[in-house]
Amino acid sequence: MAHTFESLVIRHTHRVPSPEGSAGEGATAARQFDAALTSVGFKLSAELLERLSGLSEAAVVHTARRTLATVSEMVGDHVRHNSYFIDFPANVPDTEEFWMRCVAKALADDTSRENVLAQLTRGALNLLSLPTYGRYQHTYEEMLAAQDELMASAGDRVTVLHLGRDLDAELTDLYLALAGSTTPLGEDHLRDLRTLAERCADGPQPESIPVREHRAVVNEARLGVGAGLLLDTVTDVLRLACALSGGDVTLQEPTRFQALPRPVRRGLLAGLDAVVAANPAKLADVHAHREPFKRLGERLHPHEYPRWPHAADVFAVARGEKEARSFGSRVEKLLDEYDVTGAVKLLKSAPGKLFRALDLLLRVAAGQEERDAVVAAAVEVAPEVSGRVVLSVREHFHNRERETDAPRIFVNRRGRAWVTPDDRPPVPAADRDRLISALDTEIRRRLPAPRRLLLDPEVLDVALPLSGRATTAGFGVLPRGSLSRVDGELLRFFVYWKQTEVRTDYDLSALLLHRDYSTDAWLSYTSLKAVGGRHSGDVTEAPDGASEFIDLSLDRVRGTYIVPQVNIYAGEGFEEAEESFFGFMLRDRAQKGRPFEPRTVRMKSELRGIGRVALPLVFRRGDDGTWHAKWLHLYLKGISQANRVEENQVSVSKVVRALVEREQLTTRYLIDLMSRDTTAVDLWDGEPVPEEPVTYIGLERPEGLHPDSRIITLENLRDLIPA
Known part of the structure; x- marks a missing residue:
């Protein structure tokens, strides 16, 4: 469990909780640890390296093993990324040539010849019936042997890991930050909050919990330790009941309420009674969730507790036995008039x-x-x-x-997008x-007026995280609508998935659009080579995990937009698969290397939406020829099977256009408001390091700032949103 908590801190803060262990001569082991981190694009801060160097070798090795496992998973290097074409991106064949090669091998195979001949006679051929199609024809080790080593480049990513406080202090700080967030957390962060709330229920609590979903998670933990509940609406009690049943505290998805122990039922009914007794008008809130309240009443048995009559009124309103005119209906009546x-x-x-x-x-x-x-x-x-x-x-x-x-464009909390004419x-x-x-x-x-503000220019076009649901869990992920510069000659997408039970086929594709959003070309399993791009080959099942890649030379792309997408061709959805994630890498043309090289990974995001087509981001070429990514985090409904880039190009282009042409409020907007006469604002490249405390806003935490400085990075960008 300690490893789980340490991993949670590293993922959220890029800090390693202060390593424990006996003093010793750990300098050599610490340098080896730092070198191992470099291979996955991380490094130790000077302070953390010094701390480890003063510990025993065994303590350093213990910390290294746990930390390396965490950061490897953060960038997707915890799994083996094989490619169908062994020397991808070299020697990728033309699509028709490749298919004919598979047919020739099938005809030479005694076990498949008759079936393939019969299909050819009928004039249609199922590619999946060809023995060499869609399944790796070599081992992971054979693929590695066929690839050149990655050459180091000044453009490779380096993410610094900093020295944190002791584990308990780091967990408390993280709990307070997540529970007290002024914006709703995404599903993954909400799960982390639940883990932290259970551990921290008896410790310090945030001054306020403004987001009600967070309050439900915290109340679940407080109920477990006998602490008072934080309730001021009847809906707070409903959310808590959903949390106790493992359901959806956002109330967007129906929850199957479980049988609750008598003490828990008493706690919920007492809470409802107190809320309504203090303000009977709050009974009107029941109308928004009548059906869930009716189902909850069947589990709580309010008739068994006559000492809480106001709680019974809640369920009477839900059943229509008691009138409580809703606020919305009163507003609607006035507008109708x-x-x-x-x-x-x-x-x-x-x-x-x-x-x-x-x-x-x-x-x-x-x-x-x-x-x-x-x-x-x-x-x-x-x-x-x-x-x-x-x-x-x-x-x-x-x-x-x-x-x-x-x-x-409309986007629900699960990232499902649809568009309508305005x-x-x-x-x-x-x-x-x-x-x-x-x-x-x-x-x-509402904004503070810091005396000195240091800015990383790359943060200025990051969209304000007005909801954690506007992003996904992962590494280097920016909120929906953010713009980030793309520096590199080669852009490589990757997708990895591992099926849970049934054969599952995900197809990585890229749609290339003109300036007017019309289609120029695409890369997919049906178009392995196009306009400076290469596809790594179609993998059609993933019992042990599978990867697909697309490699693009940015200077050879004709269009204005590159839209990577992951289509579910068959099998399990993104939330049903054991694991699924998407990302992209940037490289120089001379670097070579394996299809997947962790230190070239710029972004890795989990695929966990409910649609059958995932649109993580779009790349746009500016008038000056430079490329930027605009972050989408969207899912389209698609069809139940056989989703293909050719079939969804119109719907994809409409969604992309709607979001590309919408302008989000960015960090730049808040900084402009924050920059008053008393504030000195500097675009800072890391030198020189100021001696006095500052407010720093950037993508990553810099080294050497005064310990009293306020530091805002991607991990806590939500703290910029005023209460």
Whole structure:
């Protein structure tokens, strides 16, 4: 278990909890550890190297084994990446030539000849019936022997691991950071929070837990140790019940409630009773989740506990036996009567709901007087709205300002995307501009004014992480909508999957689009070579794991956009497979090396969406010829089987266009607001290191900053979002 917790700290913070062990002469072992890390693109900070050097050799080796296992998994080097073509990217055949070669071998094979001849006679051939198609024809070791060594390059990735505090302190800090986050965590981080909450339930707690899903996870742990529950709505109790049943605390997916022990049932009913007794109007919240509440009531048996009558009222409302008019229905009635002023007056009692309705209110307002009332109400309640919602609305109105015929894109919490034409009437420009100005003022008021701000230029175009669901777990992953520069001559995608039970075939493909999003070409198992690209070959089953690669020479690509995608051709979905992930590498042309080289990996993300087509990111060429990646983290529904790049090119191009042409609020926006007369702002390349405390914002933590400095990196970028 200690190893699990150490791994969790390293993954989230890139810090190694202060190694323990007896003093000794560990310098040689520490240098060997550092060299081993280099092979996977990591290195020890000077402080961590010094700490390890003062420990015994056995202590260093113990730390090295655990750390190497963690960082190898972070970049995808914990599995064996074989390629169908043994010397990929060299000697990749033309598609038709390769298929004919497979047919010739099948005809020379006594066991397959008759079946193949029969198919050829009928005029159609199933490639999977060919013995040499879709299955590795060589071992992993044979592939390694056929490849040249990777030559070192100044462009190879180097990620520094820093010295942390002791394990307990690191876990406490991480727990407080995740539980107190002002933005919702993604599913993987939420699972980590559950692990931490169980360990830290008796220790320090965050001052507030603004996100209700996080509160449910923390309440589950608190219930286990007999601590008081954090509840202020009936929905908080429903989320807690979902957590106790291993269900979805976001309430987006139905939960099958388990039979609960009597003490737990008493705790939930007492919590419901206290919430409703303090504010009976909160019974109206039941309407939003009537069915889950009815199912929960069947498990809690409220009739057995007459001392908590208000809890029984919750389930009476869910069953329709007791009236509790919902807030939403009251607003809807006023809008149906075209009473915008009355709706605004009511919505002021729920500031978050008012903000989410601003676009609608401004569109349906009858005249300037009503629009003035809408804007005035928004300005009045803005201080009571969460920073995440204020920023989301600010981003929304920024995109309403831009005139474009791009479709609207909708993305649910699982990354499923769909687009529709944008047929909304415009919001009057003057009202929109007044509202944007007011929102900027409110955000600026909440931001700190550091004396000195050091910036990594690469962080400026990173989209604000307004939700952890706008990204995926992995390494080097940026929030949806972020832009990052692509430096390198060769761009290589990879996908790895391992099936759980049934034959599973994932197909790595790349769609190349023109500036107008029309198709130029594609690379896939049906097009092994195109416009400077090579496909590593089709692997059609993965009982022991399988990998596919696409290699692209960026200077030979004709189009403007490169859209890598993973299509599920057959078998298990991304969430059903034992493991599945995507990533990309950057190399110089002279480097050679194996198909997968961990120190050239720039990004590795888990594939865990519910669609059958994954779109991790898109690469865009600028007018000056430079390439940038824009992060998507999207999934398309696709079809149940045989998804192919040729068939989904239209739907993919529509989704890509909708997100590429949408402008996200970035770190640059917050930094501009933060940069006041009292703040010195420097774009910093690491030299010289300032002696005084600073606020640093960058992709990775630098070495040598004053210990009292505030450091914001990808791992805690959410801390920039004001409460």
